[in-house]
Amino acid sequence: MAITVKAGSALARLFDGNRVIETHGATVGEVLDNLGVRDRLCDESGKLRRHFNLHINGGEDVRLLQGLDTPLHDGDELALLSAIAGGATVARKVWLTFPHDLVERPLIWEVGRSFEVITNIRQASVSREVGIVGLELSGEEEEVKRAIDFLTEAGVSVEPVELGVVE
Amino acid sequence: MSYVTGLKCRETDCGREYPNQPIHICDYCFGKLEVAYDYEAIRADLSREKIAARAPSMWRYRELLPLDHEPTVGREVGFTPLLRARNLERALGHGEVYVKNDAVSYPTLSFKDRVVSVALSKAREFGFDTVACATTGNLGNSVAAQAVQAGLRCFIFMPADLEAGKIVGTSIYGVNVVGISGNYDAVNRFCTEVADRYGWAFVNINLRPYYAEGSKAFGFEIAEQLGWRAPQHVVAPMAGGSLITKIDKALRELAHVGLIDEAPTQVHGAQATGCSPITTAVKAGEELFTPQRPDTIARSIAIGNPADGFYAIEVIRRSGGWAEDVTDEELVEGISLLAETEGISTETAGGVTVAVTKKLIEQGRIPADESVVISITGNGLKTQEAVVDRLRERSIIEADADQFDRLLNQLHVIVA
Numbered sequence: 355m356a357i358t359v360k361a362g363s364a365l366a367r368l369f370d371g372n373r374v375i376e377t378h379g380a381t382v383g384e385v386l387d388n389l390g391v392r393d394r395l396c397d398e399s400g401k402l403r404r405h406f407n408l409h410i411n412g413g414e415d416v417r418l419l420q421g422l423d424t425p426l427h428d429g430d431e432l433a434l435l436s437a438i439a440g441g442a443t444v445a446r447k448v449w450l451t452f453p454h455d456l457v458e459r460p461l462i463w464e465v466g467r468s469f470e471v472i473t474n475i476r477q478a479s480v481s482r483e484v485g486i487v488g489l490e491l492s493g494e495e496e497e498v499k500r501a502i503d504f505l506t507e508a509g510v511s512v513e514p515v516e517l518g519v520v521e
Numbered sequence: 522m523s524y525v526t527g528l529k530c531r532e533t534d535c536g537r538e539y540p541n542q543p544i545h546i547c548d549y550c551f552g553k554l555e556v557a558y559d560y561e562a563i564r565a566d567l568s569r570e571k572i573a574a575r576a577p578s579m580w581r582y583r584e585l586l587p588l589d590h591e592p593t594v595g596r597e598v599g600f601t602p603l604l605r606a607r608n609l610e611r612a613l614g615h616g617e618v619y620v621k622n623d624a625v626s627y628p629t630l631s632f633k634d635r636v637v638s639v640a641l642s643k644a645r646e647f648g649f650d651t652v653a654c655a656t657t658g659n660l661g662n663s664v665a666a667q668a669v670q671a672g673l674r675c676f677i678f679m680p681a682d683l684e685a686g687k688i689v690g691t692s693i694y695g696v697n698v699v700g701i702s703g704n705y706d707a708v709n710r711f712c713t714e715v716a717d718r719y720g721w722a723f724v725n726i727n728l729r730p731y732y733a734e735g736s737k738a739f740g741f742e743i744a745e746q747l748g749w750r751a752p753q754h755v756v757a758p759m760a761g762g763s764l765i766t767k768i769d770k771a772l773r774e775l776a777h778v779g780l781i782d783e784a785p786t787q788v789h790g791a792q793a794t795g796c797s798p799i800t801t802a803v804k805a806g807e808e809l810f811t812p813q814r815p816d817t818i819a820r821s822i823a824i825g826n827p828a829d830g831f832y833a834i835e836v837i838r839r840s841g842g843w844a845e846d847v848t849d850e851e852l853v854e855g856i857s858l859l860a861e862t863e864g865i866s867t868e869t870a871g872g873v874t875v876a877v878t879k880k881l882i883e884q885g886r887i888p889a890d891e892s893v894v895i896s897i898t899g900n901g902l903k904t905q906e907a908v909v910d911r912l913r914e915r916s917i918i919e920a921d922a923d924q925f926d927r928l929l930n931q932l933h934v935i936v937a
Contacts, residue, residue, distance in 0.1 A: 444717070447551060451812070476551045479809060486809065488551040511812070513706070514713035515551050518761060518824040519725055520680065520705065521633075521660040 383422035579738035595638020740771025762833030866901030
């Protein structure tokens, strides 16, 4: 079964710097064997180490399915991320500027649901003209970047907390 | 000895304190951090006489600048001329105009020399060996020149589409210049990520609290050069908005430590209409600004999302000042006005400041009998393209005295 593995940036070093790896396998465990990383990702008892997360097709953590025995289907995508507790994470401070038509959409909640990031609101202010939220996004670098891309695509302006630094 | 007590969040309802370190944002509320001083100790130790006995550089006010030791970079920076601009007074119909002229700042002809000398001296105190910045011109010129002189490794990041002339002013120093492709937001975000990732001294990011303090010397010098008094008005250009807040801070600090009697100065901010987030907010009575996409020839002050915009608005309002913006046409007229009256050639930002001063005088916001200092922050050599189309055409003749006679006749010059 052809499987695509996508590794978070902190884990790309396991695959010679590659972040997208085409491989095969009938279960999650077989895929890890074929990639030669089972020992790196699993502990002595054969379980996935606490600070790694594997998700199938952007869905649930394989721990909530059948662990390494979870069956895979042709064309499945397996995302391999380092969990927040595992280090190699970033904490990015940003200002979000919401346009009028987005104020009622719970976008920060959506980010928390859709991405493996911690959202931490540090400040918010609203005037007649503009609404601004100071948000810290922490998690694996690639995941934080995906969350920022999601917000940007939704129409929110995402600026580093420093604002304009090109002087 | 140092009079610095640490860093403090600038948000008045937060005010959290941090020990001295290369950080710039309050972890708690995202407010900007600012250097805090022991003003009582400074008041006891510093006097006009002590300052007067020191070399004419910005470091004569070293107690009020954020180093722990003597400066090691840019020791000669500062103490640029403050001149009474009598010809400009006549042209503006005003009674007391001064020009503080950082167009002749050493070593790179803009006020950025001040902030950079503080930032690089501080970078050395912190033990950094690599310094960097993101720039469209003036800042890069100064970081490159002073880093080379200090023997620090240096990376300068610039938008890839920057004009060749701007790149030469930095590349000449032989440092690492990296052009970044992408729109402004992407370049900007990239630079903050680089600052985060490599642990270098990014002068206007992680060293920003110290860096920004360098601007205060511009204000200290104004007061000393006026005979230890604060002017009634100061007009300054706004890019990130930091300079105007630091001029205000400098004058209030001098009053606080007893070097001047009072600091009643109204500070006025100047922007180009094509990039005017701060002036727009001030004029609309807003506390927050709305970011803009810059579209002006005044590139050196075209920051659509100014880092210190909120604080600039606050300072303008508190001091009783105002903010105005001028079109590209008006700013070019401002450049010409200063050049043709006072013999000072300034860059586009200076043209903005002169033209805004003219506007504020016409509006009555700067009354004709109240002293005003115009802050000139950069040299005209850096933006010659802005004015080249409107220069008076030169006369070309043969090397022949008769031809020159005829030319004098045409020009209606009477030779005695």
